[in-house]
Amino acid sequence: MDDFPLLSTIAYLPLVGALAILFAPRASSTLPRTIALVASLASFVLSLVLLAGFEHNAEFQYTEKVVWLDELGVSYFMGVDGIAVLLIALTTLLSVIAIWWSWETITVRTREYYIALLLLETGMLGVFMALDLFVFYIFWEIMLIPMALLIGIWGSTDRVYAAVKFFLYTLFGSLLMLVAIVATYQSYFNETGVRTLNVLELQGGSYGETFQFWVFAAFFIAFAVKVPMFPFHTWLPDAHVQAPTAASVILAAVMLKMGGYGMLRFNLPLFPDGTEAWTVAVIVLSIIGIIYGALVALVQPDMKKLIAYSSVSHMGFVTLGIFIMNMQGLDGAMLVMLAHGFNTGALFLIVGVIYERAHTRDIRAFGGMATRMPIWSAYFALFLFASIGLPGLSGFVGEFLVALGTWDYNRLAAVITFSVVIFAAWYMLWLYQRVVFGRAWGELPDPGDTELTRGEIEELAEANYHGHLGTDAPQPAVSGGDHDTHDDHDALTNENPEEVGPTHKGQMDSRPWTDITFREHLALAPLAVLTIVFGVYPKPILDIVEPSFQAILDGATRVVGG
């Protein structure tokens, strides 16, 4: 087994799947999704094998090295440490779920859709495995195009704008990263006379302080856009809102983690002086992002946008945890990355469920879902409380550890950071109350309940709160099934909401809403289990990553100290 290229197998199985779909007979409409599911499942199973065989130390394991362009110092070099191995497992799991979710919801251009999804998976896996900057960059760019296509082709009304914005933002980052890679390569060559792009070798180089300052910044911005970190975050709400559910899940659960991963893999080990120079700025921006994301989420009328801004807030914990440079911070950052993967990924599925039934994501259009879809409401509650950091669920441990580490760095920073627990509860419970509690549009109060009808309440509330958004709130159009027809009549932007649903104020909407289907259960249940298990017992994760973090911390103190 020692020589078996496990990493490459995991990374290229989806690519093989994509090629298979490309050459499969066009006539079959079910073949593409079957191939995609099999390929991604195989990749997932192998990543579990990888995880099981991973030894708990700081060494890079399962390495594969083939000299590629010898004269330029490029080699095909793959390997994983504790950080990468967990993110790989997260990626393969979420890819399976994303493909399974698309099973019936994607009805147009299915071949191309699954090809894009599989290509994306290969790109993401490669990013987490590559230890050669050239290979890393190739995977980094591979991942970009399918995601832009997923948003631009299978997205909602404003999909092209969102796709272009996403593409431009990330490409801007990639560009800076390319410059930084070349500069590092050159500097190392000048110093040692060796041409190499091997990350581990480059870590041994000593770079001038000014050089580190600028090159660090170039790498950092590339990753900060991906995270996304305030103020590079504005592509995220648009991308999420427009993206199809599966793409939103991948985007939130995996792609945002590339930023944090990149910082851990490149910024910290390669440029300790640069890290030191930029630390304060990064920490300040992270804390701004944490609070800013939560506050902006507080006033969002669109569910996906609300969750997108909450992501900005959560991911602030990741960058903060990485740069405060202690074990609690790093452990916390890792746990936040994984927990955010489960929870926010799941929350996008949750929104996907009702979007596919009601064709709107406007919070004002919903109410009383607990009566109509009790199981959905229960899943929603679970992931929502995990997301706002309820102890015992996965979100808490990471955020607490980051705040704990921050306290050691600066008390005031910790106080501001941790105060987000109030705002997080505020926006999420507001969302939950509006959507799940209460009564649906026009539904009459229960006997003995003296309250106004829902429509009357809404009218009052509109007058008070949402006057600036227009007085006519859109209402859900119920399809009853779980097919997303992807018509362009997105209720959010529809000028005349009365056309969207036949209901109007004061009239009971008695049509049935299908609760969670078996297919949806199968996608949500694993995430539910994971979010509980890692909330109660995060030790296995910490055991895997701690040696790698210790190495990073040792490296940082060694160079800074010396």
Add this chain to the structure above:
Amino acid sequence: MEDLLYLIPLLPLAAFVINILLGRGFIRDNAHWVALPLVGASWIVALLVFLDVRDTEHAISQHLFTWIPAGDFVVDVNLYVDQLTAIMLLVVLTVGFLVHVYSVGYMHGDPGFYRFFAYLPLFVFSMLMLVLADNLLVLFVFWEAVGLCSYFLIGYYFRRRSAGNAAKKAFIVNRVGDLGFGLGVMLTFWTFGTISFYGEHGIFEQAAHHAELGIAGGALTAIGILLFIGACGKSAQFPLHVWLPDAMEGPTPVSALIHAATMVTAGIYMVARNYTIYIQSESAMMVVAIVGAFTAFMAATIALTQNDIKRVVAYSTVSQLGYMAFALGTGAWVAAIFHLMTHAFFKGLLFLGCGSVIHGMHEEQDMRKMGGLRKYMPVTFWTFLIGSLANAGVVPLAGFWSKDEIIVGAWISDSSFGKPAAIIGLAAAFLTALYMFRLVFLVFFGKERFDTEHIHPHESGAWMAIPLVLLAIPSVLIGFVGFPPEDGPFHHFLHHAFELVEVHHVSMTTTWTFGIISTVVALGGIFIAWLAYIRGAINPAAVRERFEGTYQFLYNKWYFDELYDATIVQPLRRFSMFLWKVVDEGIIDAAVNGVATGIAAISQRVRHVQTGLVANYALAIAIGMVLLVGVYLAAFSDLFQ
């Protein structure tokens, strides 16, 4: 016994898991047959543990697993039972079990029956873990977990908008407290290097010897105050008390168990648990005492004017929690826990009695529409009367002994705030008797003020009546475990949990004097209520007109809700809106779009088919990229030299 500790929380947890997973599909209206036996079994184990601790006089503990190992920050999940925990276990499980029984009758026929009997054991589990925790973070975990149960149970009638609002408010206000608690945990860790309570290097051992260890006293004060902010949230102390009255939106058994007997006392328990830290810091104790005394008085004044039967009792709870807090702050540790215990029984009883009244009156909660219920529901009346007498502190019922001890404790304490606190306590005791008997007279005496043709009040069935009787017994008798005052079996038992506290010798004269003053004050309150609502010698309406301003101020709960809305909620909403519309969309996004438009203007080919756009941009950027790299290589490197 150590090896069986895990059973105490596990059994209620099992009831939750079974009912939440299978309740909807299979168990439905039989959910109580899952919850009752399991919670009852837990009670038996807890009783055995209690006896074990009593006999051996040693704390026992059980290691479960290591939760977080993050560098030198290691958190274990251990169960720990000392005398304090043993008492809390019995209080939680006794009241908890009786409330379960009562709920079978109260929630009968409710469509969410199984859901109710899932949340209730989950709460019992969380509360048990909270008192079993042997370090601050695990305590914090279940501190939030009981808040979660509270959220779901307040919002149980989720179709009512007011219930949803109340649930949300309770959670968010508690989160403000949790922020303080969480920061307190962090400061504890960075001060002591651990968050475990006990052991050689535990925080209590270090706090007791902080001077020798070179730990600043200021840190202890800060920890004490931060933790108390948490207690203010959970135990509804000023300024975070606003959620508790609204929490009455939940079903009445929930109000009895969570919002009167157990969860709201978690803050008191937590401060008592950390007494070693507090006794090192006069300032922290002072804060606790002042906040507690103020809350005790303020809530009592509000309770005078409310018309909703549950709200009166809710404000009474806030007030009694204030007593416990100032007892803690003046160093009367045992008295605080004593009052916590007696209060759990009689306030649980009062809430269950309210539920019985509301049930019998067909969901009517307004006292102005009641009256004369004495003859319709005798069991409810007599048990409620016992609860009211106990709450008012009439000798020899349970509330008398504990409340009196708090007031004496404050009076003789070394704290400079001790004597003012005792006087405020007596004033609040007068108000307590007054509002409790205003309620009793309005509800159970006088003429029926409801439509007797359509509403036929009735006594509740056995499921509800039996718990009332069973809670009435300790409401009368439990006070005697603290007899003679300061020297009863209760004090001897708890002494081990508060070893470092100096025992004050209280002279017989002081004890008798305060006993008589308390009794006179309580009877005075009852007498005035009698004059006003039975005899008619005082006309409440006239009093109200005379002091209209004061009345409105009290009736509107000192305008705290309005104040918070105007100074915090609305400004924050506007600021968030500003961040979104102006900063996010107006500045950052506009800049990005401006750049994009600029590029678009240069590139003439962008007005093509939509999906072509991406490729065009890709091309443009790729060319730019090559250019940039080329420039770099040519100008700044020696690659081409």
